[in-house]
Amino acid sequence: MIRRFWARHPLFTDILVAIVGLAIAVTTAGPVGTDNADPGAPVHIVSMVIAIAAAAALMLRRRWPLVPYALAVLLQLVMLAYPSAAGSPLLILSMYAVAVYASSRLCWIAYGVGMGAIAVVGGFEALLGTVDVLGALNALLSAAVVALVGALVGVNIGNRKRYLEAVIDRSRQLIVERDQQAQLAAADERARIAREMHDVVSHSLTVVVALAEGAMATPDIDRARGAMDAAATTAREALREMRVMLGVLRDGDADAPLAPLAPVSPYDVVAAAQRAGYPATLVVTGAAELADTAQYAIGRIVQEGVTNAMRHAPSATAIQVRIDHDADATTVTVHNDRAEPSNGPGGFGLRGIAERTTHIGGTLSAGPDGAGGWRLTATIPVTEPRADAAPPREDAP
Structure with missing residues (x-):
């Protein structure tokens, strides 16, 4: 006292x-x-x-x-x-x-x-x-x-x-350091959510729009019905991915899973583009057991590359996706033979996959191929896979 x-x-x-x-x-x-x-x-x-x-x-x-x-x-x-x-x-x-x-x-x-x-x-x-x-x-x-x-x-x-x-x-x-760490963590989380939202919404809406336009353009009722059914399937898949992704932000919701998103399958991405009428192909050489982070990054890279080709090169005659597994690294290439110039502001897709690639120690390059097309190439080093890594799929379209 x-x-x-x-x-x-x-x-x-x-x-x-x-x-x-x-x-x-x-x-x-x-x-x-x-x-x-x-x-x-x-x-x-x-x-x-x-x-x-x-x-x-x-x-x-x-x-x-x-x-x-x-x-x-x-x-x-x-x-x-x-x-x-x-x-x-x-x-x-x-x-x-x-x-x-x-x-x-x-x-x-x-x-x-x-x-x-x-x-x-x-x-x-x-x-x-x-x-x-x-x-x-x-x-x-x-x-x-x-x-x-x-x-x-x-x-x-x-x-x-x-x-x-x-x-x-x-x-x-x-x-002060705790507050700064909390702010940095919040900023990283916002960036991660924005990146995931862009990948899910951008690709899914591009496919849905393409299918809807195809259904409106065709006089064949059966083909239009099939296109709309594919659009509905794509939309439902997008909703499911968004629900899984945002589940960690919901308090007290027992139905929302808290596990991270499963790796995006390049086969499903190419198959969705094919259903929308785009000339997309996928070639996979070699085999490698990759960690979930690498598999997830590969799926998102393929998704972003195909989505950009569908959006910015609608007149392309070929959208080629190639995944080469080597002993030291996996190389992902997405190439289309006809890219139209864009005068609008740049989006966040390339920035997002560049961040993903850098995060796992890889490199990314994207730009014109010199022949009127566009090429996106990512090199991801091979690391030890996790015990719960999903086995590679072999049902290429």
Whole structure:
């Protein structure tokens, strides 16, 4: 309770300490109990002025702790002129302030400098005969003991104070770092959800639009019915993928699965494009057991490449998808022979699959092939598959 009161009222504490220090200084800064106890002596006047200044300087001890200590040492030097001089109590308060509000190292340096100055001045005055050797030695010992008490208490309390401040500062830093990590995690999650939404919605809507336009253009009712049935199937599959993807964001929904999305099958992507009437083909060479992350990335790369070809190259005569499995890497190539220029702003598809490829240590390149077509190539390094990795499919369309 008392400690909290002093902490909440620092100005009142400083004034009270200064008043106590002034009372102590006035009663001790003079030739008390000596034969030459003349209050009007110049030395007595000087000591009283220094004592008052040292007591007043205690109010500055929090910001400039060396100021009251220097004045206390100066007062002790003036008091060497009194044969009965004793250690000034101001040394305790000022030495304590240096240890608490500065540092333990500075406290011991100030202690050594102050006691050294008293020893040098006392020895010089003893040589001149102004004070006797015994009186100078007593003054030095009393000042050293008094200052040592203040230093020891101050170092103990100062170290504890600095330790608590360091702990509080570290706690604040941890809170800031936690908030920053939460913001970064939220940003990464938003980017992941946006990437997944783009892949699912963009591809599925492109297929649905193509099927709907085909159904409207054909006079054959059976073919139109088949196209609309394929569009409905694609839409239902897109809804299922979105439900699985967003299931982790639903609290308390037991029906929404929390498992990650299963790898997208390149065969299903090419088959959907074929149902929509696009000349898409898939060639797979070699075999490799890939981790789920690699399989998922391959499916999304194929999906984005085929979707871009369907959207930006509707007059293409061939959309070729090729997956080559080697011992060290898997290469995915999506190529169409006719790409139409686009004046609209760039989308997020290529950026998303570039992020996916980089995340698993692969490389991605996309651009014109120099013959009027467009080529997308991704190289994914082969890593150890997970135990729950799905076996590769062999039912190529």
